[in-house]
Amino acid sequence: MDFKLEADDLQEVVVLCDQDGILLGWNSAGEEITGFSREDVVGYHIDSIVAPGSRAELKEILGIQRTGTVLPGMSMRLQTSYGMEVPVEVTSVPQHEGDKLTGWLLIFRDTTLKVQLQEQLDRMDVLYRGLVENSSELIYVLDAAARVLFINDTVETLLGYAKKDLIGKDLIEIVHPDDRSMAFWPLRERRKAARATKDLQIRLLTKAGAHRRYDLEIVYISLNSVGLGAERREPGMPTGEERLGTQGVARDVTELVLLQDFSRQVGFILPICAVCGKIRVTTGTTEEWLPLSKYVERKTGMRFSHTYCPEHVPNITEHPIESGEP
Secondary structure, eight states, X not given: OOHHHHHTTOSSEEEXXXXXXXXXXXXXXXXXXXXXXXXXXXXXXXXXXXOGGGHHHHHHHHHHGGGTOOEEEEEEEEEOTTSOEEEEEEEEEEEEETTEEEEEEEEEEEOHHHHHXXXXXXXXXXXXXXXXXXXXXXXXXXXXXXXXXXXXXXXXXXXXXXXXXXXXXXXXXXXOGGGHHHHTTGGGOOOOGGGSEEEEEEEEEOOTTSOXXXXXXXXXXXXXXXXXEEEOOOTTSOSSEEEEEEEEEEEEOHXXXXXXXXXXXXXXXXXXXXXXXXXXXXXXXXXXXXXXXXHHHHHXXXXXXXXXXXXXXXXXXXXXXXXXXX
C-alpha cells in the first residue's frame, strides 16, 4: 500500500508507527497542522509530536491496544514546531500479522474549533449561572409535574430553605395554604408569551428558625411563569410540542405590600409630636403615645433590628455604653 497516496487527501493527521512507537510516516495534514515535515518526524518516537501533557494518555492507549482493542475519539494534544499545542481526538487501530502486533495506525482529528466553542459555552454558562444565582429574584425551573428541577440561591436568603430541601418536591408545598388554589395552574404553566402568567401576587411560607431576609412567616411575591416545551420529532408520534415543564421568576414585593397595608391602616394624616416624634394612638377613650417603631410593629407585625448609621456609631473609648435598659 502506498501510504502517502492513501492519506494525503485527508484533513486528519494520519500516522503510521511500528510496535515500538517509532514513526514510519505521516500525511500532508500532519505537516500543515504541526509544522513538522516528514523528514523531521520519521524515525522518531511518536512522543516527539505529542504534547508533554498528553504523553501519559498516549502511552496508556497504546498499552490497552496491545490487546487488539480499538479506542476511538480520545482527547489529547499534539506538539507543533512553533511551540503551540493543537487539541485533537485520536482514533488508534492496532496492526497485526497473525497474532503478532506490528504497529499502529493513528488518526488525529483537529478539534481546535470544537474546543474554542466549548470554552465559549463554558464562559457563557458561568456568566449565566452567575446572573441567575446572584439575582435578587427567585428563579426556578419545574418539570411537567411541578417538581423543582432548579432553584437559585435566593431561596435561601429570602425564605430560609436550602436548595436541596426543595429539589424534587412540588413547589406548591411552600405556597401559603390560602393561595394554593390560585397558584396551582401558574406553577404548571403551559402557555407562553402574552398568554403566560404575569404579576400574580401570592404568599410563600418561610422556614422557621432559618436565617432569611425578613423575620416574617410569609413573604409576598409577584410571579411570572412560562411554559417550557420542545417540538416533538419522534417517528410515528403526532406532530406538536412536548411539554417539558415551567420556568418562573418570583419578585419579592413584601416591603411594597406591607407599606400599602400600613398606608391603608394609618390613613393620610398621623398625629405626631413635634418634639419627640411619638405618634398618638387613640382607642376609644384611651390615648397613648408610641415611638414610630412600636407603632409600625403594632400595625403591621414588622419587626425592627437596631444598629448605628455611620453618623452615630458610638466611640466606645470616649463614651462607653452602659449596660441595662435605656
